[in-house]
Amino acid sequence: MNILISGGSGFLGSAFSKEIQKRYQTADKELHITWLTRDSSQEHPNDIEMMTYDQLSKTDSTFDVIFNLAGAGIADSRWSDERKEQLLASRIKPTESILEFIARTSIKPKLLVSGSAIGWYGTQGDKPLTESSSFETDFSHQLCEQWEQLALTATDYGVPVVIVRTGVVIHPEGGMVGKLLTPFKMGVGGQLGNGQQIMSWISREDWVGAALFIIEQHLAGYTQSQATQDNLLKTATENDTPAFVYNLTSPNPVNNHTFTKTLGTWLHRPTFFTLPNFLLKLMFGEMSTLLIDGQKVLPQALQDAGYEFQQPTLQQALAEQKS
Template identity: 80%
Template sequence: MNILISGGSGFLGSAFSNEILKRYQQMDRELHITWLTRDKTQQHPTHINMMTYDELAASDKSFNVILNLAGAGIADARWSDARKEQLLASRMKPTESLLAFIARSSIKPKLLVSGSAIGWYGTQGDKPLTESSGFEIDFAHKLCDGWEQLALKATESGVPVAIVRTGVVIHPEGGMLSKLLTPFKMGVGGQLGDGKQIMSWVSRDDWVGAAIFIIEKHLANNTEQAAKAITNNNTLKTANDTPAVVYNLTSPNPVTNHTFTKNVGVWLHRPTFFTLPEFLLKLMFGEMSTLLIDGQKVLPQALLNAGYEFKQPTLKQALAEQK
């Protein structure tokens, strides 16, 4: 099998690559992974092929699966107008390149898995949200929805699409947890605001496991039949009969920020007495503070209905099993 990944060297793409390669080696099955990159000279594992976007534009290679993860971190910088434009462009331009490749390919991919985030649902407090839930309009929703709608254009070329809406990914090597390690280790970690906001998280191991599960399910037998067999109110509307579905990549056990803070403190054997008040978070981060203050209770209903079994379903397990 051949897999093409945009954002392959990132926090999620690299972990996905390592795990699926390991699984295929154990099964003695052939697998080739290619990372799309702006700079082909960047360091990468020897078992990974590299391809620039310019090379993709002229390539006649075929791929069974495309995994579209490229995009600047939404919480990496304050949301100025320029930053918002950068966040959008960093997602749309790679996706446009992939769509152009798909459109002219004589042998189409069997599946496009395209990234998104639970920000698609907007701020809805502690209301349980599944793949069939509606949304509230804010910047995060607009960003995610624009990315999703563009990716869905692959169905116009007859390529099925699986959108993965990712929650807060837990692993010390990146994401939210890596940013918190230093203050927590210094004993100045604490809850954000009143701590009641719901945090929908997923361990990186389960994110990778779920992504592989989705790919294998959709490639089994016939993609369209597989999609219909496991769909439960997670079908997305397309212009033709080519299937498109969405999955929430979150743990089935979301927690409050207070609970998250206490669990991280116990895991690191550090106190968690401090609190960053809401007004200070708004002063420090501006509009982006909504990611820290306003909760979302997003549940992985489609994954559970499809039969995925979480390896680390609770936050305590996810922290205890970090490597």
């Protein structure tokens, strides 16, 4: 299999690349990975090829799967107007380049998997949300919606599309846990707001496992007739090319209070501190909604398709992490 990955060197893309290499080597299958990058001199493993966006616009290479993960971290800095534009551009421009490649190449990819986030659903408290749920309009929704709708235009060229809406990814090497390790180890970690806001999370191992499961399933011929009403995006295309959506979250979301206590127990550190809502709003502005307002997003389509979680509880996810 030839696979092209935008964002391949990132927190998720690098873990995905390592795992698919390991599985294909074990199964004695041929695999060729190319990372799509803006900087061809970027450090990378010797067995992974690098391709710039300029090279993509000219290449006659073919790919079985394109995995579109590029995008600046939504929680990396305060949401100024300039930052919002950067967040959108970092997702739209790489996706446009991929779509331009798909449009001109004579041998189309068998599948486009494009990233998104559970922010698509907007702030909805503790209401259970599956792939068929509606949304509340806020910045997170608008950002995800524009990214998803652009990716879905690949169906116009006969390329099936899978949208993966990712929750909070748990692993010490990065993501939320990576950022919290230092304050928690210093004994100043604690609850955010009233602690009742729901956090929909997934371990990085299960995120990678689910992504591979989805790709293998669809390459094996997963069809529109097999899809549940939850994950079939019927409005994505006017032709017969299917499009699907999956929530990449654990089936066991937790509130912030439970997350805080579980992380403190894992690190053997106290969790006495509380950051009140007004202080979070003062510190982070509009972006504080990611910390204060919860989402209870469930992986209905993934479970219906038969994926079995390896780390379904937060305690398991933290206990089994490999730092």
